[in-house]
Amino acid sequence: MRIIDTHAHLYGEEFTQDIVDVVARAKEENVEKILLPNINASTVDDMMDLCHRWHGFFYPMIGLHPTDVDAEYESVLDRMETLLNKENAFVAIGEVGLDYYWDATYYKEQQTAFKRQIDWAIRYDLPLMIHSRFAQKELMQVMMPYKDKGLSGVFHSFGGTKDDAAELLEFPNFMLGINGVVTFKKSSLPEVLKEVPLERIVLETDAPYLTPTPYRGKRNESAYLRYTIEKLAEIYGASVEEVAEKTYQNSMKIFTRLS
DSSP: OOEEEOOBOTTSGGGTTTHHHHHHHHHHTTEEEEEEOOOSGGGHHHHHHHHHHTBTTEEEOBOOOGGGOOTTHHHHHHHHHHHHHHOOOOOOEEEEEEEOSSOOTTHHHHHHHHHHHHHHHHHHTOOEEEEEESOHHHHHHHHGGGTTTTOOEEETTOOOOHHHHHHHTTSTTEEEEEOGGGGSTTOSHHHHHTTSOGGGEEEOOOBTSSOOTTSTTSOOOGGGHHHHHHHHHHHHTOOHHHHHHHHHHHHHHHOGGGO
16 A cells, blocks of 8 residues: 655644654555645745655645735745746645635735746646635636646645535646545535545645544644545545555646656
8 A cells, every 4th residue: 555645744843853753654654755835935944854854755845825925925936936946856836825714914915926836837847736715716716717728736625515626626637635624523525525536636634734533633644644544435435445546646647746
């Protein structure tokens, strides 16, 4: 069995003390690759350090998280674009997108930043790791003009309705990122996923967040993907091995630089 965690923030301070153990536990649970989405200018160095320490296990993305878009966002994007031109290690543009859950102060700026990073994906032929929260309508408005531009990627941490899923899956080269939320007692995801083919799903943790049951409330890590896989196997009437292998293949299809 082989597994890819397509979205984990293991470079964060939550893992500073025991990252060696976290990696070991992930490998024991058949996790072969972990993809690291960037957040802002301050996280790049720690992320790249992890990728250098475990070359061929961790893979970096580059992007500016929507909640980190502020008055200085253009200069941050300039620096990231310089890195993109210089460094060939990035496997995706991410974590990028729109988030109006807590604060919509930079409503327009988030969209402008997102469009610029979509342009990077096209120019550098990289998939997108898209974060969207309280922004389905705006996400569709921004992305529709790019529908025939050959974009690919993942709609990270999908937790929407059947209608939301149908809209997102109209983008043929995109997957839905499914994490521990699917194991939560009151989650509507199991019902929604009955309308989503397994061929359109990838696994993620979003560690240290969104820890699956039975560890909900504790720090998440890649080893816990097994609980998400077990729940998906139940939903799809498949074996754990089938879910792991299919989502592995889906991930390799999107993140072409992994091969």
